[in-house]
Amino acid sequence: MIIQEIRSLFAVAPKPYRAATFQDPPTFCHVSRPFRHDSCPHRNRWAIDGTDLATIRRRLVGEWDHPRMHGWVAELGEEREIVGVIRGCIKTVTCGKKLPRSARNATDDPTTTKAAVPVYTKAAYILGLRVSLPHRRMGIGLRLVRRLESWFASMGAEYAYMATDSDNSPSLSLFTRRLSYQNFRTPSIxxxxxxxxxxxxxxxxxxxxxxxxxxxxxxxxxxxxxxxxxxxxxxxxxxxxxxxxxxxxxxxxxxxxxxxxxxxxxxxxxxxxxxxxxxxxxxxxxxxxxxxxxxxxxxxxxxxxxxxxxxxxxxxxxxxxxxxxxxxxxxxxxxxxxxxxxxxxxxxxxxxxxxxxxxxxxxxxxxxxxxxxxxxxxxxxxxEDLWCVKRLGEDYSDGSVGDWTKSAPGASIFVDPRDF
CATH class of the missing domain: 3.40.630 (Aminopeptidase)
Structure with a gap:
């Protein structure tokens, strides 16, 4: 069903989606730049300068050679024009904390955090979803995200998350309404x-x-x-x-x-x-x-x-x-x-x-x-930078944490500079 739908949309391109390679960054910049001026108050006020392609290529060569970094591109027509891109990575991050058994036996106060140890989970971060302006509202972004989520699941990721502006209605509509992501955290930049x-x-x-x-x-x-x-x-x-x-x-x-x-x-x-x-x-x-x-x-x-x-x-x-x-x-x-x-x-x-x-x-x-x-x-x-999260599997990383998507926010949050 999905393959037929894709072929009907891209009649000339039998394989409209493929894994991204380090040869693609110049096109990424071309696809991204025309729509950095939407109504979003923060991210799109700061337009990315895509002229230094060598720097971007050097960074992505190492990332895509890593087994936990992956990307997809959407192509259109016989010339295989790239009209959509997405990138994601998988890493192990802290999703909660617990007391080790020795500390639990040594104190009568189970709420103490002095001896707390982290509880880790395998989380996937979605970044760099871009669809060129003339090709929006055609389901390209939806299919790119789903393909990336399938790769996340095959790599054992338990959660997927993404960040966007709270006023970015198209992005929120795609992720929260059509892909079942939940509003999770609202850090400030x-x-x-x-x-x-x-x-x-x-x-x-x-x-x-x-x-x-x-x-x-x-x-x-x-x-x-x-x-x-x-x-x-x-x-x-x-x-x-x-x-x-x-x-x-x-x-x-x-x-x-x-x-x-x-x-x-x-x-x-x-x-x-x-x-x-x-x-x-x-x-x-x-x-x-x-x-x-x-x-x-x-x-x-x-x-x-x-x-x-x-x-x-x-x-x-x-x-x-x-x-x-x-x-x-x-x-x-x-x-x-x-x-x-x-x-x-x-x-x-x-x-x-x-x-x-x-x-x-x-x-x-x-x-x-x-x-x-x-x-x-x-x-x-x-x-208010909005982070949305989705649970990809039924199994949890630790019984003491349960479903991370339903946990209360802590006072602090660690922002990985590789994701900024």
Whole structure:
């Protein structure tokens, strides 16, 4: 039935769908760019610049050679014009937490989280669904998603999830109405411009340490592994070439001998985050601004360049393609954690300025306690990024968690920088 339906839609192309290869990225950019100007308030305001095809190709070559990354394309006509693309990956992430049996027997309080260990599940992430504008409303996107879901299931994935804007009606209609996805989490994307002519001042009461990848992995696994969506292959993330480092902020009077002593007895207050170089993966561009707004932004940069000591919050050149650094793995404890995470964000801003970026961005849970310490401009940010999820199989990863789609949201969420 489905094959007949496909052939009736693409009469000239006997095989309209095929697995994607690393030769396809130039066409991906061509398919994606014409419809980055829809009514969606956030993602489509930031248009992807598809001119640096070599960079995109280099990234996708490695990804598609990996058995857990897969893509499909839809072709039309004898010339096999690509009119739709989709990409997805499978990874093992945290979906809950539980007490190990030894800790459960050692305490009368079953709600304690001190000895909690993560419960993992195999989750599939859908990204990059694109259908060219003239070929929409023809069922192409639906078939692409279903083919990708079939591959997810064959690889043993238990859940599939995707992210979109809460105002993106076509995407929500496709996934929630026709494909039975459920609204799951609503994190916020917080964006702060990089002021091109001055660094942000850092507090002298805060010391910032750069952690080697192995120490960063130990910290994340020991203190943040029970955070929802925490990737079990965090070592691969931290050792990736795009990872610019993991940084630990402490009060200036705090001392510890080594990471093991820090983990065994953490100080009263601490904060951590990592910086990801998205600038070498894609570029963004703000479009549709009036000439008046462009002139005001330019004047702010002029004054910032002439009087850098005033630290004027100038607007970077976002009307041309620019890059960003993404902040992920935010965590912290203690009464000073908000102040410490703010210092880390300022340090990341200064790193981004030296790296030639236009903005720094992060994505946090709606109840994230560190959110108050993340500087951001509301105009550039998205307060409600909608994540939708679907259970692919009847079996669950762990009986103590049950159906993840029905679980209550936690305070924090771990956003994998590879998915941003």
């Amino acid at each position: 917080l964006v702060h411009p990089v002021h091109p002519h001055h660094d942000l001042s850092l507090s002298k009461n805060v010391q910032i340490l750069s952690l080697p990848p192995l120490e960063a992995e130990s910290l994340y696994r020991r203190l943040l592994s029970t955070t929802e969506f925490f990737p079990r292959d965090i070592d691969s993330v931290l050792q990736n070439k795009l990872n610019l480092g993991t940084f630990l902020a402490l009060p200036s009077d705090t001392n510890f001998a080594n990471m093991e002593s820090f983990l065994s007895l953490p100080p009263e207050s601490w904060a951590v985050l990592s910086v990801w170089n998205s600038k070498d993966v894609f570029r963004l561009q703000v479009r549709g601004a009036s000439k008046l707004k462009k002139m005001c932004a330019k004047m702010s940069r002029v004054f910032d360049r002439l009087f850098p000591w005033l630290m004027i919050p100038s607007v970077p050149e976002v009307f041309r393609p620019f890059g960003l650094y993404f902040l992920y793995g935010l965590g912290g404890e203690g009464t000073a954690k908000v102040r410490l995470i703010r210092a880390l964000c300022k340090m990341a801003h200064n790193m981004a300025r030296k790296g030639g970026c236009g903005v720094v961005a992060t994505e946090v849970g709606v109840l994230e306690p560190l959110r108050a310490g993340v500087p951001h401009w509301a105009r550039f940010s998205c307060e």
